[in-house]
Amino acid sequence: DSPLTVMQASGEALTSQAAVQYRQKLDRAQEQMASRISRQCLAGEPLDVVWNLTLVGNIISANVAYGDIEKIEALSGVKEVLIETRYEACAATSDAADPNMATSDAMIGSTAAWAAGYTGAGSKVAIIDTGADTDHPSLDAGAFEYAVKDSGTKLMTTEDIADKLSSLNAYKRYDGLTASDLYVNAKIPFGFNYVDDSLYITHDEDSQGDHGSHVTGIAAGNRYVPDGKGGYANALDTVSSQGVAPDAQVLVMKVFGKGGGAYDSDYMVAIEDAMVLGADSANLSLGSGNPGFNHISSDTYAAILQRVTESGMVVSIS
Numbered sequence: 462d463s464p465l466t467v468m469q470a471s472g473e474a475l476t477s478q479a480a481v482q483y484r485q486k487l488d489r490a491q492e493q494m495a496s497r498i499s500r501q502c503l504a505g506e507p508l509d510v511v512w513n514l515t516l517v518g519n520i521i522s523a524n525v526a527y528g529d530i531e532k533i534e535a536l537s538g539v540k541e542v543l544i545e546t547r548y549e550a551c552a553a554t555s556d557a558a559d560p561n562m563a564t565s566d567a568m569i570g571s572t573a574a575w576a577a578g579y580t581g582a583g584s585k586v587a588i589i590d591t592g593a594d595t596d597h598p599s600l601d602a603g604a605f606e607y608a609v610k611d612s613g614t615k616l617m618t619t620e621d622i623a624d625k626l627s628s629l630n631a632y633k634r635y636d637g638l639t640a641s642d643l644y645v646n647a648k649i650p651f652g653f654n655y656v657d658d659s660l661y662i663t664h665d666e667d668s669q670g671d672h673g674s675h676v677t678g679i680a681a682g683n684r685y686v687p688d689g690k691g692g693y694a695n696a697l698d699t700v701s702s703q704g705v706a707p708d709a710q711v712l713v714m715k716v717f718g719k720g721g722g723a724y725d726s727d728y729m730v731a732i733e734d735a736m737v738l739g740a741d742s743a744n745l746s747l748g749s750g751n752p753g754f755n756h757i758s759s760d761t762y763a764a765i766l767q768r769v770t771e772s773g774m775v776v777s778i779s
Contacts, residue, residue: 463487463518465736465768475516475736475772476625484628487515494538495521502532512630512726516733517765522726543761545724548747550591550669550717551779571705581706582614585650586680587735587743589728590673592654592662592715595645597674599682599702600711602646607693608685609708617650617710617738628737630730634658645713648683651738652713655731656720662713669717676744678702681709712740723747725762732769732776742775 464483465475473479495508503525514520522545525533534542566572574580593600609616623640631653632638642660645652652662664671682704685693696703714731716723728745735743769776 463765463768464515465517465772469768469772476628476739480516481628484515487519488513491515491519491521495523497538498533498536501536502529511724512730513633514630514726514729514733516736517729517769520726520729522724541761543725545726547722547724548717548728549722551672551746552670566703566705569705574705580608580684581681581704581709582609582612583616584706584709584741585617585712585739586706586709587712587714587731587738587740588673588677588680589714589716589731589735589743589745590676591669591671591717592664592673593649593652593677593711593713594663594665594671594674595649595652595713597678598686598700599678599696599704600648601683601687602648604683604685604687604693605648605708608683612708614708616647619644619650622651622738625737629734631655631734635660647710649711649713652715653734654715654718655727656716656723657718661718662715664715664718667717667719669722672746673713673715673717676746677711677713678704680704680744681706681711683707709741712738729762729765732766736769736772736774740774742777745776745778747778 464480464487467483468475468477468480471479491513495510498508499505509524510521511524512522514522530542533539619640622643626632626638626640631643635658643651643653645662652660654661664673682696682702684696684703684707686696686700688694688699696707712735714735716727716731728747732743766776766778
């Protein structure tokens with residue numbers, strides 16, 4: 462069983478000592494399994510491991526020759542072998558007919574939520590996409606801090622990341638990673654590039670597009686923007702744009718980048734890290750060159766995502 466399943470059954474937190482120890486146990490077991498696959502299926506060639514998922518599931522993601530799959534699947538201890546789906550980044554397009562954030566709030570009821578005092582303050586939204594434009598006015602850290610300064614909101618800080626650093630997949634992938642490396646600013650307290658194994662979380666230097674910024678703005682674009690005079694102005698009045706949860710913090714998890722599109726395990730390790738960091742929700746936009754195409758891995762990952770939602774984190778996938 463995965464730590465997620467075990468912890469849900471016991472009522473333990475996913476960041477508890479019991480969960481950490483369980484994940485460490487799975488790490489050791491996966492290392493042993495990788496060694497067995499190397500010896501018994503790959504003629505001693507090391508298994509090319511990409512990710513080790515040890516929170517939402519007990520899964521080794523690896524690059525192998527298609528002809529070796531049957532041998533690996535027949536190995537004792539291997540439940541099944543799935544061929545991962547590769548997704549493409551969605552495109553962010555707009556035209557004169559598209560509603561903007563100044564008018565679409567009436568369609569979904571966000572105006573009523575804001576009037577009742579619900580602005581997302583104190584919550585964290587994980588955007589698992591092409592990254593985000595960290596210099597965009599709608600994500601300005603100063604404007605965000607200006608909005609929440611008198612609210613008593615508990616914000617995620619570098620110290621919060623440090624407490625959970627060793628449990629993050631990002632930490633296991635990037636040598637010498639520190640909490641300060643992952644902390645961008647008050648609005649974006651966490652950022653990591655899972656597809657390129659780097660700290661580059663914008664999309665200026667790759668071909669994957671700016672869809673991540675588009676989604677980030679819809680979810681949590683600030684309610685104030687810099688006014689160019691050293692102060693801040695109401696976003697709806699000046700730029701006709703405000704996110705649904707404007708006072709929420711954003712965890713930028715880039716899974717589309719120079720390394721191309723995201724595979725199932727790329728977004729799943731990001732989801733694992735979002736859960737460890739206490740994200741309240743996660744948004745994924747997974748494009749495909751074959752719309753409507755269902756892969757053999759779909760049922761397995763769908764079951765995992767169902768368990769994730771039962772943990773309390775809302776996962777939205779389009």
